[in-house]
Amino acid sequence: MKYCYECGMKLIPKALDGEGIIPYCQTCRTFRFPIFSAAVSMIVKNPAKDKILLIQQYGTKNNVLVAGYINKGENAENAVIREVKEETGLTVVYHNFNKSEYFPRTNTLMFNFVCVADSEDLSGLNTKEVDKAQWFTIEEAIENIMPNSLAQKFLLASIGGAVRGGVPPLSICSHQVNLESAH
Numbered sequence: 001m002k003y004c005y006e007c008g009m010k011l012i013p014k015a016l017d018g019e020g021i022i023p024y025c026q027t028c029r030t031f032r033f034p035i036f037s038a039a040v041s042m043i044v045k046n047p048a049k050d051k052i053l054l055i056q057q058y059g060t061k062n063n064v065l066v067a068g069y070i071n072k073g074e075n076a077e078n079a080v081i082r083e084v085k086e087e088t089g090l091t092v093v094y095h096n097f098n099k100s101e102y103f104p105r106t107n108t109l110m111f112n113f114v115c116v117a118d119s120e121d122l123s124g125l126n127t128k129e130v131d132k133a134q135w136f137t138i139e140e141a142i143e144n145i146m147p148n149s150l151a152q153k154f155l156l157a158s159i160g161g162a163v164r165g166g167v168p169p170l171s172i173c174s175h176q177v178n179l180e181s182a183h
């Protein structure tokens with residue numbers, strides 16, 4: 001950030017106790033901390049928790065997670081419930097924070113949650129925002145999610161969380177999946 005977002009003055013670097021060098025506006029006499037957007041993305045599971053919902057948007061064939069920006073004044077949990085409802089018509093009955101990552105291309109901090117929906121019924125899908133929505137088994141979701149995406153990172157992290165509960169490590173899991181599909 002080079003200029004003050006209130007008055008447009010060029011910011012100067014200035015030391016702030018305990019924070020290091022922070023851009024400072026001499027006109028507003030205020031430190032200007034970096035500003036960025038905040039969004040949520042959701043690993044939506046069916047009531048039996050054995051399937052994950054992946055969607056396609058904006059005319060691409062990439063399978064990604066349901067996601068959306070957090071409104072100003074809104075908390076992340078509410079954004080999770082609202083966005084899932086708006087995009088898929090599903091009602092979230094449970095949500096749990098999974099992982100967050102900063103996405104430089106849109107200057108957005110993304111908070112990922114694992115959610116459980118009240119049904120698998122996709123008849124309420126918002127076809128203006130979502131081209132296609134489909135339930136995948138956990139293994140299928142891992143195979144079909146957009147490679148090298150934040151969505152993939154979040155999904156793998158959520159599985160990794162389950163690994164600590166006694167399930168074999170993911171590398172072994174996906175190896176087994178590959179072996180099975182090869183037979």
Ligand SMILES: [Zn+2]
Nearest residue numbers: 004007025028
């Ligand atoms: Zn200013």
